[in-house]
Amino acid sequence: MNVLSFSSHVVHGTVGNRAIQFPLNLRGWNVDCVNTTNLSNHPGFKTFKGSKTDAATIADIFEGLVEIGLQYDAVIVGYVASVPNLECIADILAKLSYKPLVVLDPILGDNDKLYVDENLIPFEMETLTDTKISDWSSLTASVTRFYDLYNVRFVVITSVNLGGAMYCIGCLDRETTFAVPVDQVPAVFSGSGDLFLGLLTDVFYRTKDVETALRRTVDVVQRVLRRTLELTDTKMSIGSSPYIPSLKLVESKDIIE
Template sequence: MRILSIQSSVSYGHVGNSAAVFPLQRIGVEVMPIATVCFSNHTGYGSWRGPMLSGDNVREIVTGIEERGGLEGVDAVLSGYQGGDDIGDAILDAVARVKHHSPDAIYACDPVLGNAHSGCFVAPEVQNLIRDRVVPHADLITPNQFELGFITGTSPDTLESTLESVDATQELGPQTVLVTSLQRPDRPEGTIEILAATGKGAWLVQTPHLPFKANGSGDVTAALFTAHFRRSGDAADALARTTSSVFALLERTHASGQRELQLVESQEDYANPSMRFAVTQVR
């Protein structure tokens, strides 16, 4: 399997491609990473150093890969945080070029917009780009509960309203939707859920809710689910494998007392997930 991953890159810690690439490689995926920024660390620290790349920079790298024949045999294009609309346009261009050479490739987009606590934290032009132009071109998206509501103009909170929002998303274009950080009011205390839906059904997994923020965990989730689903076509199995791997990563990170993901230390959990959480079909 080969994935073109267009995301941020940091030298210290693990977000964007610096979170996604190693877990993918550990499960046997050939990854071609393209950086959208080259920062010292993620922006959650409040300060960072390093350059942002332009959309033209991204296009040049894609062109170089294309000249080597590297866009043939690609299974998926993966994108995450998009810092500006020029990067978004470059990603959409890359998707079109990959699908020209690899017609069966899918575009998997993590539509990073914000969260329920902070609201939208990207510029208005990026919000519009993702909602109006990027999402309709995606085959698979991995929004959190807040982002799902923003994209569809709905208020998903119950399981029923979340499924209705998923239906609205599928009408926009993407047929596979992974909803992360799902917190229903009637869920058992101290739990959090993740939902995967395709045209064939919808499946839910519930895990303990670990009380800390782990930057980059969403990037790992999107990457692993994309790879597992692309490989098997089985959303329930992909959900089970991804959830087990990411929870083990979060559990180990929380126990370490460190701010950054314990990405390397958790590598066995990507290759051989414990499959410790039950998957329930809800539609």
């Protein structure tokens, strides 16, 4: 199984392709990464060096992959960093002569902070649909609105707080949704969304079943987060919550496989 992943790269840390490649390798995937950034570390460490990759470079790299005859069973689109990069990747996907599974995560921010070009907004489900999700009824309205606006077959909403409880929501169509309860781990993590993206791609590709993929992915990610929390001695903080900038992926190998 071959997957192409467009996302960020850091030398140190477990975000972007660093959180996608290793888990998918463990599960038997050959992972080719097109890095939309090349940074020393992610911004959660308060300081970092490096730069974004420009769209011309992304297009050139992909052309090189095409020239040696590569095709992919799945394509992951994570952190793209800029509007030109997003347009470039969209153009690449539109021109493919075959139809891989495409899994897109509109990664625009985290922990209430935006960290991409503001022109990439709309931001996440509420802004994508111009709705406020506060209860089950408004969630249903938001999902219906999403399907009215966008040509997407399946939708996963990773974090929805309803009635004081956290859920992941899966949408099979505008009328069929299901909820997976999430036991919140008492800390803030970087890279958990990227890990989720990679694992969801794996399970959905194998099973072709959104509910199975979502339930299995939530379970594994939650266990990785708990182990990371247990094994991390020195923690930073975001507000009153402990902040852990790096996941313990190697130490969680037995959970991920």
